[in-house]
Amino acid sequence: MKDNSQETTHFGYKTVEKSQKKNLVAGVFDSVAAKYDVMNDVMSFGIHRLWKRQTIDSSAVRQGQRVLDLAGGTGDLTAKFSRIVGPQGQVVLADINASMLKVGRDKLRNLGIVGNVDYVQANAEELPFPDDHFDLITIAFGLRNVTDKDKALRSMLRVLKPGGRLLVLEFSKPEHDALNTLYDFYSFNILPQMGGLIANDKESYQYLAESIRMHPDQETLKQMMQDAGFEQVTYQNMTGGIVALHRGFKF
Amino acid sequence: MPTQALINAFAERLVNTALAEDRNAPKRLAAVKGKTFRLRLDMLPWPLTMTFCADRVFFMGEDYDAVDGEVTTSVAVLSTLRDASQVTAALQRGELQLSGNPIFAQQASQVLLGLEIDWEESFAKRIGDVPGYWAGQGLAWLRQQRPNLDAWQQWFGETLSEEKKLTVGQVEYALFSDELKQLAQRVRQLEGGES
Numbered sequence: 055m056k057d058n059s060q061e062t063t064h065f066g067y068k069t070v071e072k073s074q075k076k077n078l079v080a081g082v083f084d085s086v087a088a089k090y091d092v093m094n095d096v097m098s099f100g101i102h103r104l105w106k107r108q109t110i111d112s113s114a115v116r117q118g119q120r121v122l123d124l125a126g127g128t129g130d131l132t133a134k135f136s137r138i139v140g141p142q143g144q145v146v147l148a149d150i151n152a153s154m155l156k157v158g159r160d161k162l163r164n165l166g167i168v169g170n171v172d173y174v175q176a177n178a179e180e181l182p183f184p185d186d187h188f189d190l191i192t193i194a195f196g197l198r199n200v201t202d203k204d205k206a207l208r209s210m211l212r213v214l215k216p217g218g219r220l221l222v223l224e225f226s227k228p229e230h231d232a233l234n235t236l237y238d239f240y241s242f243n244i245l246p247q248m249g250g251l252i253a254n255d256k257e258s259y260q261y262l263a264e265s266i267r268m269h270p271d272q273e274t275l276k277q278m279m280q281d282a283g284f285e286q287v288t289y290q291n292m293t294g295g296i297v298a299l300h301r302g303f304k305f
Numbered sequence: 306m307p308t309q310a311l312i313n314a315f316a317e318r319l320v321n322t323a324l325a326e327d328r329n330a331p332k333r334l335a336a337v338k339g340k341t342f343r344l345r346l347d348m349l350p351w352p353l354t355m356t357f358c359a360d361r362v363f364f365m366g367e368d369y370d371a372v373d374g375e376v377t378t379s380v381a382v383l384s385t386l387r388d389a390s391q392v393t394a395a396l397q398r399g400e401l402q403l404s405g406n407p408i409f410a411q412q413a414s415q416v417l418l419g420l421e422i423d424w425e426e427s428f429a430k431r432i433g434d435v436p437g438y439w440a441g442q443g444l445a446w447l448r449q450q451r452p453n454l455d456a457w458q459q460w461f462g463e464t465l466s467e468e469k470k471l472t473v474g475q476v477e478y479a480l481f482s483d484e485l486k487q488l489a490q491r492v493r494q495l496e497g498g499e500s
């Protein structure tokens with residue numbers, strides 16, 4: 055299904071034309087943008103904040119650096135990066151979706167975060183930045199929505215400075231079967247219901263649950279990063295492997 | 306990991322609330338802005354890692370590896386540090402280890418130790434009078450346990466002047482060894498001339 059046709063890809067469990075996926079994903083995020091932050095807290099019981107903390111810890115980000123928060127959506131990571139890199143540094147919040155960017159921009163402005171953040175509408179597969187540009191790139195819960203992940207990873211490698219690091223925070227495969235079963239039940243029965251209840255958008259959350267299952271597991275993603283040219287690639291499981299944080303360097 | 310992140314999140318909230326109440330906090334933060342300090346205490350299961358920004362502190366996890374200064378010690382030692390000589394003695398006995406610039410370590414500890422706010426009142430504002438009172442009492446107790454700030458300041462003062470002496474000594478030594486080398490060279494030339 056995947057290998058013998060260049061023309062199709064996954065959209066959740068559905069197989070769709072590659073050219074279609076971008077628009078379908080856009081539809082999902084257009085529709086969840088306004089309620090995205092609330093849903094994130096409710097769906098993950100607030101744990102996504104801890105996963106993001108761990109991402110910052112692994113970033114070694116410091117004053118004066120240039121950071122790309124790719125598929126940054128509503129800008130949780132950007133908010134923290136912006137304060138850490140300070141006025142001499144720069145953070146680019148990039149997302150393919152204008153609605154998500156707008157929610158992000160409004161939120162950050164309300165938090166008083168201005169000055170060192172730029173908002174760029176961009177596709178992860180074709181990043182509109184010069185070579186060797188960023189000290190750090192993060193992509194949190196974004197890679198699984200990207201149509202051509204290999205292309206996106208190569209594009210990230212290109213814009214990363216030598217010595218820079220990429221962090222991929224993404225849903226992954228739980229380490230134990232029992233957790234897996236429980237998690238499946240949660241994702242396919244409870245999550246879409248909550249999506250229906252809170253955001254009035256059951257389909258989008260059904261898509262999210264499906265896209266999580268179709269996303270490569272820990273070892274596969276590690277291999278993909280290595281194939282794209284990243285070095286010293288490692289990953290760390292969080293919450294029993296429900297989420298994994300992959301880290302790779304460009305040398 | 307989640308426990309650590311959770312506690313860090315909580316500590317961050319608490320400390321930043323306190324810093325926001327303290328008029329002098331921006332001044333203390335300005336001195337250490339953009340830097341990260343780590344305190345390793347025997348009692349804590351993981352090190353306390355603080356990244357300072359213009360108006361707040363972030364509590365980082367132990368994986369954060371861009372640290373500018375670090376102090377390792379135990380609570381027992383920390384609470385005995387009442388004067389400068391004790392700090393020096395603790396360092397000499399190896400009960401306290403310091404890496405990075407000692408001035409930075411002092412400025413970093415000042416951010417928290419220098420907090421001047423009416424805890425009881427600010428907690429009361431947020432969580433109601435009775436819990437506010439208890440939280441205030443708890444913090445008052447904690448503050449009694451903190452090391453004497455003056456002792457630290459005195460110690461840093463003394464260390465710095467000692468450091469200066471040390472630097473002078475090093476320069477003198479370098480000059481002296483240059484002279485020695487020249488002397489040795491002259492002796493060799495003389496010997497060469499004779500043979």
Ligand SMILES: C[S@@+](CC[C@H](N)C(=O)[O-])C[C@H]1O[C@@H](n2cnc3c(N)ncnc32)[C@H](O)[C@@H]1O
Nearest residue numbers: 083125126127150151154177178194195196199
């Ligand atoms: C689940 S959200 C994550 C947002 C944020 N990083 C967070 O962790 O809260 C996924 C984001 O990926 C964005 N996205 C999807 N495909 C993308 C692509 N090809 N390039 C850039 N962003 C993309 C979506 O618009 C959406 O904002």
